Amino acid sequence: MLEQVRGMRTVTEDTEPEFWFHIQRAVLLALKDDGILSDTQLQNAEELLHQRRRRGGAEGGGGTP
Numbered sequence: 001m002l003e004q005v006r007g008m009r010t011v012t013e014d015t016e017p018e019f020w021f022h023i024q025r026a027v028l029l030a031l032k033d034d035g036i037l038s039d040t041q042l043q044n045a046e047e048l049l050h051q052r053r054r055r056g057g058a059e060g061g062g063g064t065p
Contacts, residue, residue, distance in 0.1 A: 017053065025049060028049070029042070
């Protein structure tokens, strides 16, 4: 549960890459849990996330998985 918001700031892939990575991964895992993604799709999407993370996020090019 969200209890408090501090220091209102924009959170983007460029400003908070680690947070952005974990949020995207959490969404992928939720989609897998709901049966929307298969194991193979989850693995492929996670690999794309890891590749983007290594390249530096949005600056590394490519679209959001």
